[in-house]
Amino acid sequence: MIPKSLELILFIKHVSISLSSILSFTSVFFCFVVDSCLNCNTNKRRLSDTDTEETDEVQFNDLAINQTDRQEFDHSHIRHVITAVQTSATNKIDDQFLLLQNAIQQGNIDLAIKIIKQTNEYLERKNDQGETPLLIAAKFNQNRLIIAILKKKSELAKQVDKQGNNLLHLLANVREGQAKNTIGNVLTLLDDKMREYLTLSLNRHKQTPVQVAQKYDNLEYIRLLNHKINISDSRK
Secondary structure (H helix, E strand, O other): OOOHHHHHHHHHHHHHHHHHHHHHHHHHHHHHHHHHHHHHHHHHHHHHHHHHHHHHHHHHHHHHHHHHHHHHHHHHHHHHHHHHHHHHHHHHHHHHHHHHHHHHHOOOHHHHHHHHHHOOOOOOOOOOOOOOHHHHHHHOOOHHHHHHHHHHOHHHHHOOOOOOOOHHHHHHOOHHHOOHHHHHHHHHHOOHHHHHHHHHOOOOOOOOHHHHHHHOOOHHHHHHHHHHHHHHHHHO
């Protein structure tokens, strides 16, 4: 038989052990919870930092792309401006040449002379037939304009069209002797070397200006051309 006092002591000891175990477990559990919370916060912070870095990187890349696009746009804009200026300049030259060509064909010689006095830029430009202003003037027997062009740039007398015709070929093709004065003025203006070069030049049909004149029975032209050739020969 265990005395009452001993049972009380044993009971108290048992209760004390149980409380100790509970406290120990509670402490361990609390530490575990706290540690888990800390780890969770750390991970969140790491994720947040990673997200921030990724966001920064994306923003930086977007900024770089935008800057590149802006630069590409700027370059493209400059190219467009340059192209527009070049096109405008070309169109202006084409318009002026067309105006000059029409003036010659329509006999508006004052306007044609005014244009060629302003610049030499159109004097070597050609139309679809390979005709320059000088050759167009010869084709239409525009005496004043031919003389004005040759006085400005005498070497242009060597110009030929797509058929190989120089200005004397074209003048020799003018009907009914209407270009007699023009041929005489041209041959007088040119030096011996240029005159000989032009009168002996062959076109694509293997014809000299004299032979073209013979084809159309332009006897005055033949006389003029042969006379100038004979004068040149006598000076040698």
